[in-house]
Amino acid sequence: MPRTFTQIPLTRPNTPLLDSINRPADLRRLPAAQLGPLADELREYLLYAVGQAGGHFGAGLGVVELTIALHYLYNTPDDRLVWDVGHQCYPHKILTGRREGLLNIRQQDGLSGFPKRSESEYDTFGVGHSSTSISAALGMALGAEMAGSDRRAVAIIGDGAMTAGQAFEALSHAAHTRSNLLVVLNDNNMSISHNVGGLANYFARVWASKSYIALREGGKKVLSAMPAAWDFVRRTEESMKNMVSPDMLFESIGFNYIGPIDGHNIEELVRTLRNMQHLEGPQLLHVYTTKGKGFAQAELDPVGYHAINKIEPKPKVQVAVPAKPKSPKYQEIFGRWLCDMAARDPRLVGITPAMCEGSGMVEFSQRFADRYHDVAICEQHAVTLAAGLACEKQKPVVAIYSTFLQRGYDQLIHDVALQDLDVTFALDRAGLVGEDGATHGGVFDLAYLRTVPNMVIAAPSDENECRQLLYSAYQHNGPAAVRYPRGTGPGVATEETMTALPLGQSRTLQTGKDVAILAFGALTPAAQEAGKALNATVIDMRWVKPLDRDAIMAAAAQHRLLVTVEDHQLMGGAGSAVNELLLQEGVQIPVLNLALPDHFIHHGKRDALLAQAGLDSASIERRIRERLDSQASLREAP
Numbered sequence: 001m002p003r004t005f006t007q008i009p010l011t012r013p014n015t016p017l018l019d020s021i022n023r024p025a026d027l028r029r030l031p032a033a034q035l036g037p038l039a040d041e042l043r044e045y046l047l048y049a050v051g052q053a054g055g056h057f058g059a060g061l062g063v064v065e066l067t068i069a070l071h072y073l074y075n076t077p078d079d080r081l082v083w084d085v086g087h088q089c090y091p092h093k094i095l096t097g098r099r100e101g102l103l104n105i106r107q108q109d110g111l112s113g114f115p116k117r118s119e120s121e122y123d124t125f126g127v128g129h130s131s132t133s134i135s136a137a138l139g140m141a142l143g144a145e146m147a148g149s150d151r152r153a154v155a156i157i158g159d160g161a162m163t164a165g166q167a168f169e170a171l172s173h174a175a176h177t178r179s180n181l182l183v184v185l186n187d188n189n190m191s192i193s194h195n196v197g198g199l200a201n202y203f204a205r206v207w208a209s210k211s212y213i214a215l216r217e218g219g220k221k222v223l224s225a226m227p228a229a230w231d232f233v234r235r236t237e238e239s240m241k242n243m244v245s246p247d248m249l250f251e252s253i254g255f256n257y258i259g260p261i262d263g264h265n266i267e268e269l270v271r272t273l274r275n276m277q278h279l280e281g282p283q284l285l286h287v288y289t290t291k292g293k294g295f296a297q298a299e300l301d302p303v304g305y306h307a308i309n310k311i312e313p314k315p316k317v318q319v320a321v322p323a324k325p326k327s328p329k330y331q332e333i334f335g336r337w338l339c340d341m342a343a344r345d346p347r348l349v350g351i352t353p354a355m356c357e358g359s360g361m362v363e364f365s366q367r368f369a370d371r372y373h374d375v376a377i378c379e380q381h382a383v384t385l386a387a388g389l390a391c392e393k394q395k396p397v398v399a400i401y402s403t404f405l406q407r408g409y410d411q412l413i414h415d416v417a418l419q420d421l422d423v424t425f426a427l428d429r430a431g432l433v434g435e436d437g438a439t440h441g442g443v444f445d446l447a448y449l450r451t452v453p454n455m456v457i458a459a460p461s462d463e464n465e466c467r468q469l470l471y472s473a474y475q476h477n478g479p480a481a482v483r484y485p486r487g488t489g490p491g492v493a494t495e496e497t498m499t500a501l502p503l504g505q506s507r508t509l510q511t512g513k514d515v516a517i518l519a520f521g522a523l524t525p526a527a528q529e530a531g532k533a534l535n536a537t538v539i540d541m542r543w544v545k546p547l548d549r550d551a552i553m554a555a556a557a558q559h560r561l562l563v564t565v566e567d568h569q570l571m572g573g574a575g576s577a578v579n580e581l582l583l584q585e586g587v588q589i590p591v592l593n594l595a596l597p598d599h600f601i602h603h604g605k606r607d608a609l610l611a612q613a614g615l616d617s618a619s620i621e622r623r624i625r626e627r628l629d630s631q632a633s634l635r636e637a638p
């Protein structure tokens with residue numbers, strides 16, 4: 001039985017067995033009887049390391065035994081393990097030579113919080129977004145077949161990730177190719193929030209069906225190579241399964257379904273996986289686990305312990321510091337606006353694809369339960385569902401992380417914008433997100449949204465602007481997006497009243513000379529600071545689409561240099577939009593576009609990453625001065 005911990009160790013625990021494993025080959029030399037004690041040590045080390053570094057917590061604790069069993073039985077890295085989402089990969093990283101590196105996970109230059117091909121040969125596929133593992137593992141299985149290799153491919157996917165369409169697309173195709181692919185369904189009955197929907201209910205019923213479990217336990221675990229005496233048991237089992245088991249689902253698709261088994265019973269895991277290892281064709285092993293397993297509070301509160309912050313050491317000397325009122329995060333500004341708006345407008349419907357807490361929708365989900373839809377990890381469905389609601393004159397608000405809306409892009413164009421439907425997109429985590437890194441960067445949305453006819457896009461510069469622009473976008477009768485960043489803003493108090501700000505109208509924050517800074521969104525305070533030092537004009541543009549044409553033309557006429565500032569890729573972003581406008585208008589003026597460069601920005605602290613990209617106030621000021629200097633020297637040149 002795995003041990004249960006009640007405290008996160010703050011000093012390095014003694015883990016002699018774990019320390020002897022520097023690669024999975026070391027693990028494979030252990031006698032099976034040592035795997036249980038190893039799981040205890042691994043779990044304790046995991047608690048310690050995540051306490052030191054912060055990061056995803058509950059999911060990793062839930063797959064300690066599964067990770068050990070898979071690396072024990074499969075010849076990794078030659079055999080391919082593909083982790084879905086990847087937030088549960090910390091035990092995998094510990095066993096694959098990155099034990100000490102875990103202390104710096106998600107920190108700049110430290111390990112990535114997700115599997116990453118450039119980090120280790122054991123990380124067979126880069127992830128972060130969910131529900132890709134079966135497709136990728138199937139591709140690997142087919143690739144092995146083509147190369148005449150007998151290497152195996154295993155996808156490990158959670159019940160949350162299994163709700164997405166792509167997972168089913170891949171299952172269906174795997175059934176067609178009959179490839180040697182193992183899908184391990186790690187079912188803990190949790191997404192980040194409680195997993196919702198028919199599939200989740202189905203899995204829960206299976207696990208609850210003790211009679212089926214008892215029958216299966218009394219019988220044979222793997223249905224292959226079955227002696228004749230098992231025929232009767234098998235027939236009985238088949239009929240039981242038809243009542244309660246998901247093999248109705250998976251077997252009718254074309255998978256050989258085994259399970260559910262207890263994913264914390266390492267002996268049973270090893271036995272079952274070993275039996276399945278050489279079965280031909282697509283296999284699905286259903287494993288039942290507990291999110292947060294082994295840490296009492298996380299087991300009780302898996303939502304709260306999905307991820308944790310680093311545990312800060314207590315200062316030796318306590319200094320009395322006057323408490324500073326905590327600024328709300330943008331997600332809270334959104335959540336409050338959503339409740340206020342819903343109280344006013346009975347047509348408002350709030351939709352989240354499995355990100356209730358992160359999107360600040362907990363209060364809304366409780367107060368307006370009949371108008372709240374957590375659709376599970378189904379971004380595409382979320383967008384088209386909203387389109388359908390809008391057809392019926394309801395007012396859907398899709399709260400979605402910028403990075404995850406990438407999944408719903410065709411739906412946004414084809415189902416929403418093309419029909420000019422009245423859907424509001426609250427795009428959270430726009431810009432760099434920090435510790436989650438490149439997989440989660442919300443740095444493409446302006447490029448992919450502003451090319452779409454009928455879309456309007458707002459980029460608020462502070463908390464009150466966010467509230468007012470959400471209101472304005474909601475009032476707009478058509479598709480509208482409001483993008484705002486992860487975390488807190490500059491601390492501007494929000495006005496209770498909501499005022500619709502005119503579409504495509506900016507506000508001038510200060511008037512200066514020579515330089516006009518056109519700031520889009522969250523970097524406006526940094527731009528303003530730079531603008532003060534430079535005595536520049538600073539305009540909070542508010543809208544990326546439509547642009548405030550008149551303000552830009554006036555700024556171009558009155559200054560020597562236009563500067564655009566945004567936390568988005570340079571290509572296709574707001575600065576590009578300004579360039580296009582100037583070109584179309586035939587205006588010739590030097591322009592400096594300050595935005596993110598054309599490479600992926602990996603994990604680290606958001607502020608530090610922005611500074612490195614030259615987008616903090618000091619860098620903005622320096623880059624503008626450099627441009628002014630080079631313009632001056634150009635003018636002086638003979």
Ligand SMILES: Cc1ncc(C[n+]2csc(CCOP(=O)(O)OP(=O)(O)O)c2C)c(N)n1
Nearest residue numbers: 059128129130158159160161190191192354
């Ligand atoms: C496309 C996409 N949408 C949303 C998310 C955010 N997300 C990360 S983990 C997670 C829950 C996954 O649940 P499950 O697969 O069951 O794993 P568990 O955390 O339960 O181990 C969600 C919604 C994501 N990573 N990718």
Ligand SMILES: CC(=O)[C@@H](O)[C@H](O)COP(=O)(O)O
Nearest residue numbers: 085087128307358429436486
């Ligand atoms: C793995 C994943 O996709 C989520 O857990 C994500 O890390 C949440 O990000 P936030 O912390 O910004 O809500």
Ligand SMILES: [Mg+2]
Nearest residue numbers: 158159160190
């Ligand atoms: Mg789950």
